[in-house]
Amino acid sequence: MKILLNGEAQExxxxxxHEIIKQHEFKPPFAVAIxxxxxxxxxxxxxxxxxxxxxxxxxxxxxx
Amino acid sequence: MDLLRIYDKxxxxxxxxxxxxxxxxxxxxxxxxxxxxQLVTVSLRRQQSNLAAAQSYVALINAAQVDVLPNTAxxxxxxxAITLARMSREIFATDLIKLEIIGDNYTLQPDMEKTxxxxxxxxxEGFKVLPYCTDDLVACKKLIDAxxxxxxxxxxxxxxxxxxxxxxxxxxxxxRLPEATIVVDAGLGKPSHATGAMELGCDAxxxxxxxxxxxxxxxMAEAFCHAVKAGxxxxxxxxxxxxxxxxxxTATIGxxxxxxx
Numbered sequence: 001m002k003i004l005l006n007g008e009a010q011e012x013x014x015x016x017x018h019e020i021i022k023q024h025e026f027k028p029p030f031a032v033a034i035x036x037x038x039x040x041x042x043x044x045x046x047x048x049x050x051x052x053x054x055x056x057x058x059x060x061x062x063x064x
Numbered sequence: 065m066d067l068l069r070i071y072d073k074x075x076x077x078x079x080x081x082x083x084x085x086x087x088x089x090x091x092x093x094x095x096x097x098x099x100x101x102q103l104v105t106v107s108l109r110r111q112q113s114n115l116a117a118a119q120s121y122v123a124l125i126n127a128a129q130v131d132v133l134p135n136t137a138x139x140x141x142x143x144x145a146i147t148l149a150r151m152s153r154e155i156f157a158t159d160l161i162k163l164e165i166i167g168d169n170y171t172l173q174p175d176m177e178k179t180x181x182x183x184x185x186x187x188x189e190g191f192k193v194l195p196y197c198t199d200d201l202v203a204c205k206k207l208i209d210a211x212x213x214x215x216x217x218x219x220x221x222x223x224x225x226x227x228x229x230x231x232x233x234x235x236x237x238x239x240r241l242p243e244a245t246i247v248v249d250a251g252l253g254k255p256s257h258a259t260g261a262m263e264l265g266c267d268a269x270x271x272x273x274x275x276x277x278x279x280x281x282x283x284m285a286e287a288f289c290h291a292v293k294a295g296x297x298x299x300x301x302x303x304x305x306x307x308x309x310x311x312x313x314t315a316t317i318g319x320x321x322x323x324x325x
Contacts, residue, residue: 006110006111006112007110026111027111027119029122029155030111030155031108031150031151031152031154031155032151033147033151036143036144036147037147038146038147038150038151038154040150040154041154056110057110057111058108058109058110058111058148058151058155059108059109059110059111059118059155060106060107060108060118060121060122060125060155060156061084061106061107061108061109061118061121062082062083062084062085062086062092062106062107062121063082063083063084063105063106063107063134063135063137064082064083064084064085064105064107064135064137064222064223064272064273
């Protein structure tokens with residue numbers, strides 16, 4: 001399955017969001033959006049990505 | 065006590081500080097302390113290779129014991145802003161959101177039509193929205209009518225350091241919107257700019273580049289701290305009306321060396 005992860009093309013073995021996050025070792029604090037729509041943490045285990053989806057994982061940075 | 069009102073929160077400090085563009089995280093932390101700010105702006109970006117930097121940044125902000133105000137900087141659409149706001153609420157555990165939807169890339173002027181539409185949606189979701197806006201009175205009134213208790217009109221374009229481009233309009237906002245918390249956001253360069261905004265009756269200022277890019281951010285942060293207080297005290301004290309002629313400060317009656325008339 002091919003997706004865009006943080007803007008870069010990736011080939012994934014898993015489709016479950018929880019597994020993808022675990023595999024890529026994203027570290028908290030972070031939040032997730034699929035196809036530009038926010039996905040709350042409690043839905044990670046029941047959310048599955050599809051071919052062509054975009055996944056964004058964001059963390060805090062300096063802001064003005 | 066004269067406290068700044070940001071929805072249900074109250075702050076002694078009337079200076080909100082940005083955390084971007086400092087020479088180092090340590091200097092940022094010193095500047096926050098020197099400024100006396102109790103509320104600082106933060107943002108979200110994709111988690112990539114600089115993971116350690118992101119984690120140490122969060123630790124620094126936590127150590128500073130200040131509240132955070134997440135922003136939607138860089139957004140150009142309502143959808144982007146709403147998604148970032150929702151992500152910010154989960155990460156930072158706050159309903160506060162500084163809403164920025166840019167309509168022009170050269171001036172970074174906010175798109176007021178999209179901002180208003182987005183405010184309506186975010187308030188329905190329980191967000192406490194602080195919209196970055198122009199100083200247009202009617203646009204600001206609409207934001208307040210939509211439920212914003214705080215508005216953040218620009219002084220001048222973000223990062224320009226030009227100060228207050230239109231003091232008259234800020235004075236009009238103060239006069240016509242007496243219940244709103246007005247935070248002048250963007251474009252301030254010198255402490256005197258902050259004093260000017262506060263003398264006009266604005267409730268607070270938000271600044272970043274003026275401190276972060278100063279030769280000494282820590283010293284400039286302290287300068288702005290004093291400048292904001294000076295402007296606030298000046299506004300509360302009630303300034304005299306300017307006039308076109310001189311009035312002697314010292315009594316003229318009893319002046320020696322003159323013949324009494």
